[in-house]
Amino acid sequence: MAQVLVFARNNIHSDPIKDRTGSYKKGYPVVAKEDSWTWGALEVAPDFYIVKLPKIPVADVLKYTVSEIKDGIIYRRRQWRIKIETLPIDKQTLLETKGELIVKATPTYLDKSDMDWKDMKTYFLDQASGLTETNDL
Amino acid sequence: MATEVEHIIDPDNGAGTDYTSASAWEAAQQRDLTSADEIAVGTGQCTGATEDTTVLSIAGWTTDATRYIKLWTDPSGGYRHSGKLSSGNVYRFNVTHLSNYQQVIDVNEDFVRLIGLQIHTQSSAILGNYGIRLNSTVADGAEIFVEQCVIKATLAGTSTGSYGLLTAWVGSGTRSLKMSNCVVYDVNRSTDAVYGIANDGGWVIYCYNVVVHNCYNGIYGGSGAMRAKNCIAQDCDGACYASTFHADSTNNCSDDGTQPGASGQNGEVVFLDEGNDDFHLDRSDTVALGNGTDLSGDADYPISVDIDNTTRTSWDIGADFFTMAAGTFYEMWELGQDDRTFYTEAGVDSAMSEASLGAEKIKVYATTLNTKEQIYSDT
Numbered sequence: 001m002a003q004v005l006v007f008a009r010n011n012i013h014s015d016p017i018k019d020r021t022g023s024y025k026k027g028y029p030v031v032a033k034e035d036s037w038t039w040g041a042l043e044v045a046p047d048f049y050i051v052k053l054p055k056i057p058v059a060d061v062l063k064y065t066v067s068e069i070k071d072g073i074i075y076r077r078r079q080w081r082i083k084i085e086t087l088p089i090d091k092q093t094l095l096e097t098k099g100e101l102i103v104k105a106t107p108t109y110l111d112k113s114d115m116d117w118k119d120m121k122t123y124f125l126d127q128a129s130g131l132t133e134t135n136d137l
Numbered sequence: 138m139a140t141e142v143e144h145i146i147d148p149d150n151g152a153g154t155d156y157t158s159a160s161a162w163e164a165a166q167q168r169d170l171t172s173a174d175e176i177a178v179g180t181g182q183c184t185g186a187t188e189d190t191t192v193l194s195i196a197g198w199t200t201d202a203t204r205y206i207k208l209w210t211d212p213s214g215g216y217r218h219s220g221k222l223s224s225g226n227v228y229r230f231n232v233t234h235l236s237n238y239q240q241v242i243d244v245n246e247d248f249v250r251l252i253g254l255q256i257h258t259q260s261s262a263i264l265g266n267y268g269i270r271l272n273s274t275v276a277d278g279a280e281i282f283v284e285q286c287v288i289k290a291t292l293a294g295t296s297t298g299s300y301g302l303l304t305a306w307v308g309s310g311t312r313s314l315k316m317s318n319c320v321v322y323d324v325n326r327s328t329d330a331v332y333g334i335a336n337d338g339g340w341v342i343y344c345y346n347v348v349v350h351n352c353y354n355g356i357y358g359g360s361g362a363m364r365a366k367n368c369i370a371q372d373c374d375g376a377c378y379a380s381t382f383h384a385d386s387t388n389n390c391s392d393d394g395t396q397p398g399a400s401g402q403n404g405e406v407v408f409l410d411e412g413n414d415d416f417h418l419d420r421s422d423t424v425a426l427g428n429g430t431d432l433s434g435d436a437d438y439p440i441s442v443d444i445d446n447t448t449r450t451s452w453d454i455g456a457d458f459f460t461m462a463a464g465t466f467y468e469m470w471e472l473g474q475d476d477r478t479f480y481t482e483a484g485v486d487s488a489m490s491e492a493s494l495g496a497e498k499i500k501v502y503a504t505t506l507n508t509k510e511q512i513y514s515d516t
Contacts, residue, residue, distance in 0.1 A: 011167050013197050021274070022197025022245060024164045031160050031191045040154040040161070042144070047165045062235070067194070072238070073273075074245075077197065 001035030001054040002061045006082055008049050008095070021074050027082040029064040050100040051082070053117075054109040056137045068128050076127055083123045091115060105137040139170075139204045143178040146228070151184030159208060159230075160191040169199035170206070179208045181228030181254070182216045188231040196245035202280060205248035212446040218255040218287050220444045220457065221320065221415045229255035240267035247279035247312075253446075255287045258301075262294035268321070271314060271340070273305040279312040283319060285444050289414070290324040292331065299324055299331045301352065304359075307339035314342045318444040318456045320416050322350040329353060329375055336363050336380075343438040344368055346429070348416045348456045349377070358382040358397065364437070365389050365397055367429040369406055369416075369455040388430040390454045402428050402454065418459040420466070420479060425454035465505050472498035472516045489513065 007028045013019040024030065030048070039050065053061060068079035084092065094101055094114055105117035117137060124133035144155040146162050156162040162179045170177055177198075181189070193208075200206060210217035216228045223229070232241045241258045242251065251269065260266040268288040271281055288301045301321035304314055321333040333352030336342050336359030346367040349355040355370030355377040356363070365386045370377035377391035386398030394403045407422040409415045418425055429452035433441045442448055443458035453459050467485035468477045469492070480488050485501065492499045493515075501513040 005161060007164055011164075011197060013199070014169075018197055022167070024167065024197070028164075030164045031158050033157075037157065038150045040145075040147070040150055040156045042155040042165060043157060043161055048161070066236070074194075074196070077194075 001052065002032055002056045002058045003035065003037055004032050004051040004053070004061055004064065005030045005039070005043060006049045006051055006084075008045055008047055008084070020076055022077055024077055025081065027084045028078040029061075029080060029082065032058050032061045032065055034058050045096065045099050048099075049084075049095045051120075052100055052102045053105045053137065054102065054111065054113075055106045060137050064124070070128075079126060079128050080133075081125050081127055083125055087123055139174050139176045141176045141178050142166075143180055145182055146179050146189070147182040147184055148187040148189050149183060149185030151182065154182070158189055158191045159193045163193060163195055167197045170204040171199050171201050174204060176204060177206050179206075180214070181208070181210045182214065183226045183228040184216075186225050186227075188229050190231055190233075192232055192234075192239060192241055192243070193230070194243040194245065195249055196243075196274070198246050200246055200248035202248055205250060206246060207250040207252065208254065209250065209252035210254065212253060212285075217253045217285075220287075220417055222257070222287055222289050223255060227255060229257065231257040232259065234258070234260040234263050234266050237263055238265035239263070240270040242269045243267075243272060244270065244281060245272045245274045247276050248281070250282040251284070251286060252282065253285045257289050257291065258299075259291040260293070260299070264298050266290070266292065266299040267303055268300065268324075269302045270300070271302075271304045271312075273307050275307075275312050277310040277312060281312075281314050283314065283316045285317075285442075285446065286319045287444075288319065288321045290322075290331075292324070292326045297326060297328050297330045299326065300335050301333045301349070302335070303332070304336050304340040304342065306337040309339050312340050314340055314344075315438045316343065316347060317345040317438070317440045318347070318442065320348045320350070320444065320456050322348070322352065322414060322416070324352040325374060326353065327374065332357050333370070333373075335359065345432055345435075345438060345440055346443065346454070346456055349373070350411075350414075350416060354379050355391070358386075366432060366435075367452065367454045368396075369425060370396070371406055388428060388452075388454060390425055390428070400428075400430065406455065416455065417457040418453055418455060420459065420461065421476065422459075423476060426459055427451060427453060429454045461505065465503050467512075468502050468504055470500045470502075472500075 068076035104113035121133040147154040333349035335357035342363040382397035389396040390402040404424040409417040444456040
């Protein structure tokens with residue numbers, strides 16, 4: 001099972017280039033770890049949310065933690081962004097109160113979940129293409 | 138004076154942990170340190186032997202010479218390497234790269250200090266694999282420190298374009314790297330596009346008391362702006378030292394005659410345990426021991442300790458300042474021989490008897506940590 005640590009606020013740099021290439025924004029996946037990972041005291045709101053994807057290998061979600069590259073250099077801090085602000089209000093509330101969302105992304109996961117991947121993936125935006133995620137995990 | 142704001146990074150999430158990866162620390166803490174008048178300190182710990190396997194990019198900050206980013210291990214904290222690649226409760230990066238042009242630590246900010254870190258960079262069939270890269274986005278006037286670090290590469294398949302540490306090409310300027318008391322090794326893939334330490338151009342580099350071992354190319358000076366002092370580069374398939382170095386380079390050592398500058402040594406350094414990648418100096422070495430130059434008063438980058446944070450009271454070449462174990466040892470020199478043999482008290486009497494029977498001419502010294510006394514001579 002994968003857990004994705006997601007940045008929960010906007011860092012802003014006064015230099016617009018450094019802001020784009022370096023600053024973390026709300027919804028940027030920061031790191032991906034396995035199910036058994038325990039997070040540090042500050043890896044919580046207001047700085048971070050956790051998106052849990054039970055029974056999904058970490059390797060399958062690492063792509064969401066890479067920078068957007070153009071012409072061999074970093075163009076944006078993260079290629080992918082989770083559109084937190086357009087999630088259903090009850091999911092946003094869950095993130096604010098519980099600090100996490102559990103997403104069912106495989107039929108083999110039968111325990112409690114907050115969303116299905118078929119819905120969640122529509123909030124995963126590829127900032128390079130402007131398109132949302134269409135792939136299953 | 139700026140305020141140090143420290144956070145604990147421990148992948149094992151032990152007591153007191155703020156972040157479980159350097160990457161999360163960097164994301165949460167990135168800010169304008171100059172207006173906050175702060176130094177951002179990430180202190181690596183490791184309470185359960187778990188490695189930090191997440192690549193770290195340092196970007197999106199505002200820094201200056203007195204308000205900078207520092208990622209380190211506290212030498213008194215118990216979580217730093219022992220001067221060689223270490224396991225167990227040692228804070229360390231271990232990253233296997235899965236895509237081209239990745240680095241374990243990518244520095245994009247101007248004032249950063251990486252101290253006491255262990256970095257293992259691994260790849261197979263990957264182009265451009267870096268332990269540490271100082272990026273071309275770093276501005277003129279920048280000052281980056283890399284000190285007391287151990288950097289190892291494991292390259293397989295068709296990995297090429299790999300570096301232990303690379304300063305990316307910037308053409309010209311006054312960006313400086315101050316690197317000391319580090320070990321960089323195994324950046325080797327039997328091709329010529331891999332380097333232990335490389336100045337791709339435009340950086341001013343002070344490379345002091347560094348060991349580079351088993352890298353295809355050892356240390357690449359790049360247009361003469363690298364000042365190498367007291368460095369060892371050895372067992373490199375290409376050149377131990379390549380390109381040009383600044384005229385201030387001095388007291389360097391190689392085994393292929395390429396060492397730059399004055400007072401160089403050409404020979405095989407005897408390390409404590411080279412086969413197991415322990416590049417501390419062995420007491421029997423004659424190439425590096427005592428052949429360094431005193432850098433405690435260096436005009437550009439004074440240093441005074443070694444990779445183990447031991448104060449240097451004399452100057453050896455390489456990352457280690459040799460210190461003897463407690464007690465007395467006996468060294469026997471035979472007339473006409475360039476090397477000495479060491480004995481404990483139990484062994485020296487029989488060695489001397491054997492020498493007299495064989496009519497060798499010898500001198501024997503009793504040596505301790507601080508003294509050396511000739512106790513016998515028939516030369």
